[in-house]
Amino acid sequence: MRLVATPFQRRPAPAFAIAVFLAITAFANPASAATPTQTQPRASVMTVAAHSQIDTRISGLHTRLQITAAQEELWQKVAQVMRDNAGTMDSLRQARTSQANNMSAVDDLKSYGQIxxxxxxxxxxxxxxxxxxxxxxxxxxxxxxxxxxxxxxxxAAKKG
Incomplete structure (x- = not known):
């Protein structure tokens, strides 16, 4: 029997939930550490590993969905949103990890809510x-x- 993770456990959620529809579950800065505008991380700060993962996911979906040349422009819009979302989630996860040892239980819950x-x-x-x-x-x-x-x-539901 597998136990369900609580918000107090500081381990990342499944990657699939983050990316596509992604995907997108992970972790954030405590609300007390930043204003709402400061908690909007830019996708450009995405780590190399996260960038590689989302590009692999995007490429795989492109193939699996059998995107045609005529659909490529629409696909690129989907792919960009996926990249932006992954960048946001990666930034939130990094911030949460860096603050993990300094968060109170309330900070942890707030952070989880931001995620x-x-x-x-x-x-x-x-x-x-x-x-x-x-x-x-x-x-x-x-x-x-x-x-x-x-x-x-x-x-993804079975893994989570």
């Missing part, structure tokens, strides 16, 4: 970009996309 908010914001940003791509897909591509999302979410 959850950033994840939800990432999904809200990704949805319209993906919707435009999905609308351009053939019926076969749509069925494939539906299966990919159902399968990936199912596996």
């Amino acid at each position: 959850a908010d950033a994840h939800a914001d990432g999904i809200r940003k990704l949805t319209p970009a993906f919707q435009a791509l999905y609308d351009s897909m053939s019926d076969v591509q749509k069925k494939n996309a539906d299966l990919i999302f159902q399968t990936d979410h199912h596996h």
Whole structure:
């Protein structure tokens, strides 16, 4: 039997939740350490490892979704949102890790809430970009996309 992690445990959430629809679950600065505008990390500070992971994820999805040349422009918009979301989550995770030894239980909860908010914001940003791509897909591509999302979410839920 696997125990479910609590917000007080300082281990990263599954990477899949971070990236795609991603993906996006991780960890943040305590709210008391920064103002709301300071907690909006820039995607450009994404670590090399996170950059490599998201590029691998993007490339894999491109292949699995069978993106056509005609859909490439729409795909690039989806990919950019995914990169931006991954950069935000990576920055939040790094900040949380750097503050882990100095956080009170309340700081930990606030930090966890910031992560959850950033994840939800990432999904809200990704949805319209993906919707435009999905609308351009053939019926076969749509069925494939539906299966990919159902399968990936199912596996992510089992890991979490």
